Amino acid sequence: MAASSNSSLSGSSSVSSDPEDYQPPIWKSYLYQLQQETPRPKRITCPQEMESRPKYYGREFHGLISRECADELLAGTEGAYLIRESQRQPGTYTLALRFGSQTLNYRLFYDGKHFVGEKRFESVHDLVTDGLITLYIETKAAEYIAKMTTNPIYHHLGYTSLLRDRFTHRLSRTRFEPKRVTFQQDDKVHTFRGPHWCEYCANFMWGLISQGVRCSDCGLNVHKQCSKLVPSDCQPDLSRIKKVFSCDLTTLVKAHNTPRPMVLDMCIKEIENRGLKSEGLYRVSGFTEHIEDVRLAFDRDGEKADISANVYTDINIIAGALKLYLRDLPIPVITYDVYYKFIQAAKITDPDSRLEAVHDGLLQLPPAHYETLRYLMTHLKRVTVYEKENYMTAENLGIIFGPTLMRPPDQYTLSTLNDMRYQKIIVQLLIEHEDILF
Incomplete structure (x- = not known):
């Protein structure tokens, strides 16, 4: 849902219950106006070439100078910045930035991109631009930002009802079950090109990059803080799902209205x-x-x-x-949340207790994951019926499907190799006892 560029200081338009009569809200532009007023970055260049300058910095690098010297160079110029090497810790670098009539100093890092916090930038100039925007808006509108989420347009718009009506009409006569808005870990923060407004509170999403988050299923665009308040009733938009492989299992089956992929x-x-x-x-x-x-x-x-x-x-x-x-599933069939429960179950020596622990783990799987695993195990049980012809026993299939169906949350630990035999045991048990476990 694209945000309109027509904006007002407050308020939102009324919305018909008919999806065809939907009218976009009137976005709140106060924060947008503040961003437009933000001081522009001004690079203070070093008059001489510094031999110690790292290759990823430009003439804004001034070498080994003190905080006091940097303050003198930046004085009187709002938005001015330079980079200096720390006198106390040579080999480390500091971004000195003039804001609010004082010089702010930040430890500066580089790992292929420049950063002082979570956000990473292609250039120091972009980093300073984004930093000035954040400093200016949070200084000028601290109280306003604290109250942004008190009157959300999300409910007023009937956003979720609107989505549900569209999808029900397009895909099926059967209603979808509610699904939690999914801000995926890997793509959680989103960079919007051009002005963009939060679809929860209607306020402008400020900053140069990583201004907010986007729901990977329905495309909802919101501030990071607003994402915590979005109700758990969004629906996957089939038009956003461009592929079948590597797509979240729950998202795929809900979008296609099927029990399994x-x-x-x-x-x-x-x-x-x-x-x-x-x-x-x-x-x-x-x-x-x-x-x-x-x-x-x-x-x-x-x-x-x-x-x-x-x-x-x-x-x-x-x-x-x-x-x-x-x-290739982004979240394996046996999810990260219950992975270690299954590993511990595999270590139990008493057969009955072990099956009971495996069964308890199965009940904690999301519906789409449970049904996918059940259907697959029923099939693999049929494969073992013909083991005299295909030479594929439950143990052999466990060796093959163990690492495929379950992966540890941290795949780069030494315990991963040790877990492989327990992964095999779990899948073998699921095949052999498919009739009582599911």
């Missing part, structure tokens, strides 16, 4: 129709380029993708595509 259904149907007796099923690899073709077909055509024997005669290609789909 269609990749799972279609691949398993194809494998059970013509591949259950195939020797080394899931162990033998298909050609990588053909598996990639299947991925592209699903991303491009969805449920209309052709994975029949007419196109892919080798069933190992379909099996490989299914494993790739499960492996």
Whole structure:
């Protein structure tokens, strides 16, 4: 939902319950006006070339100078800045910035981009620009910002009802279950090009980059602080889901109104129709380029993708595509939240207690993850029925699917290798006791 550039200091328009009659709110532009008034950055250049200047800094680098010297160079010029090397800690660098008639000093870092906090910038000039905006707005409008969320337009607009009506009409007669607005960890902070307003409080989202967050499912754009107040009833927008592989499992099934991802259904149907007796099923690899073709077909055509024997005669290609789909999920089928519960369950020696612990873990999975795992285990149980022909026992399948279905939250620890045998045990148990665990 794109924000209108027509703005007012306050207020919002009334909205009809009919999605076709929807009128955008009138955005609050006070913070936008403040950003326009923000002092512009002014680089204070060093009159001589400094041999000790790091290659990623420019002539704003003044070498080993004191705070007092930097203050003299910046005095009287709001927004002026320079970089100096610390006299107390040579090899470390400080950004000296003039704001509010005083010189502010920040420890400056570089790791391919420049930063003093969470935000990273391509240039020092951009960093200073963003910093001045933040300082100016938070100084001038501290009280206003504290009250921004008190009168949200989110409820007034009927935003969630509007989305629900659109999706129900477009996709199905069946109502979706509510889904929590998803600000994904990797893409949580979003950089908006041009002026943008928060769709929760209607206020301008200030800053040069990383001004706010965007919901990965419905596209809601809000301030970071406003995201904590958004109700848990947004719905995935199918137009925002550009692919099938590497898409969040819950998002995908809700957007398509299916209990499981269609990749799972279609691949398993194809494998059970013509591949259950195939020797080394899931162990033998298909050609990588053909598996990639299947991925592209699903991303491009969805449920209309052709994975029949007419196109892919080798069933190992379909099996490989299914494993790739499960492996590429951003959150694995056995989610990070319950990973260690399953690992601990695998370590229990008493068989009955171990199954009970596994069952408890299953009940903590999100619905889409539980149903995906249940359906897959039912299929793998059928695979073991033909183990005399395909040589694939529950233990063999556990070795293959363990790391595919469950990954530790921190994948770069030494414990990851030690966990592999427990991952195998869990999947083996799920296959062997599929009838009582699900």
